[in-house]
Amino acid sequence: MRRCELIRVLGGIVVGLRPHRLLVVAIAVFALLPIEVSDAGWLPDLFKSSSKHPKAPKRAKSAKPARLARHRAPSKQRATRLAALGPVALPPSASKPAAAKCDPSALRIVLDVGHTAESEGAISARNVAEFAFNLRLARLIEEKLKADGFAExxxxxxxxxxxxxxxxxxxxxxxxxxxxxxxxxxxSVPNKMLEDWEFEGKKRHFSDRFSGYSVFVSRNNPDFKTSLLFAELVAREMKAEGLQYAEQYSQPIMGPDQHPLLNKDTGVYSYDKLIVLRRTAMPAVLLEAGSIINRDEELKMDSPERRNAISSGVASAVKEFCEPRWALLGPL
Structure with missing residues (x-):
């Protein structure tokens, strides 16, 4: 049975039901329906079916990431649940195709390794260049994304x-x-916050004052809305992994390195003038995975467990970015 045929059946079922029972039926049916049915506006149709003068629902416009392709087919279990309801007549309003969804195999994600071998970025408390940390983590994220079907x-x-x-x-x-x-x-932290210590017989610099990840976007990016969407997904996945975000960027003590905090729950900041975020033609996000100038957190960032947690979180964020409602409902 085709998905949209279910709308007319539901309309017949709900006629005459009391309001509170109608709500229960709607919620139960939503749990059984595949994602694509919600795209066709089935819920408004369901409630309007008991009206004397139903109006055709308007299709809502939704923001979609670039390079969209068809959504994957519903799982066998979803199809089985629909088939169990039996055949009905197909309403004319249900003949519209479902909106296209992101195709993981076509979505091209660029993992930019921060800094270069000639300009290595921050130096950790134990004298390891940031570039080495960035490259190792980026390679692991690449591996996980390709394993999840993001071949591009x-x-x-x-x-x-x-x-x-x-x-x-x-x-x-x-x-x-x-x-x-x-x-x-x-x-890392501004130089004025650094302290001295000795490691392996040599003078090093550290700051244990701050720790945590942070996520940045530029409001000058040509697609700020999508950039912010992806930034929120990444930050929420970091939080889901049990990590805390770095709070110092919203504090006056940071001076010129202070940035507006866009979400105090997840740790998403704006960094409007950052070239890599505002000059790119696509949505762009910068992830500071953790502080390597903090002596304790440097050890954690160097551990396979922490790298695996961060890379898994990023992979989950990309999957949700590509298929948001599937990620919300999960497998049935």
Whole structure:
């Protein structure tokens, strides 16, 4: 039985039901329906079926990521549940095709490895360059995304000094016609906050004052709305992994490194002038995975367990970005 045929059956069932029973039926049916039925506006049709003068529902416009393709077919279990309801006549309003969804095999994600071998970024409390942390984590994220079917994932390695390399990576991402960019970094603190300590017989610098991940977007990105959507998904997955976000960026003590906190629950900040976020032609997000200048957190960031947690969280965020309602309901 085709999905949309169910609408007329439901309309007949709910006629004459009391309001509170009608709500219970609607909720129960929603649990049985495949995702595509909600796209066709079945819930408004269901409630309007008992009206004397029903009106055709308007299709809502929804934001979709670039490079959309058809949604995967419903699972066998979903189809079995629908088939059990039996055949009915197909209403004319149900003949419209379901909205297209993201195709994981076609979605092109660029994983930008922050900094370069010539300009290595921050130096950890134990004298390890940030670039080494970034590259190792980005490769693991790439591996997980490809294993999840995102075959078009690209690892972006850039050469050169700091500022010129920023424009190079933006140009490379744009040339790849990417649908989404995620820049991978590890955090430090302004130099004025650094303290001295001795490690392996040599003087090093550290700051145990702050820790945690943070996620940045630019309100000047050409697709800020989608950038923010993906940033929220990444941040929520980090939080779901039991991680805490770095709160210092909203504090005046950070001086010029202070940034507006867009979501105090998840740790999403705006960094409007950052080149890699505002100059890219696609939605772009920057993830500071954790603080490597914090001596305790550096050890955690160097552990397979923490890298696995972060990379798994990013992979889950990408899957939800691609198929949001499937991620919400989960398998039936």
């Amino acid at each position: 994932t690209r690892l972006l390695l850039t050469e050169g000094k700091a500022r010129p390399s920023l424009f190079k990576r933006v140009a490379a991402a744009n040339d790849l016609h990417a649908d989404l960019l995620l820049s991978i970094h590890h955090d």
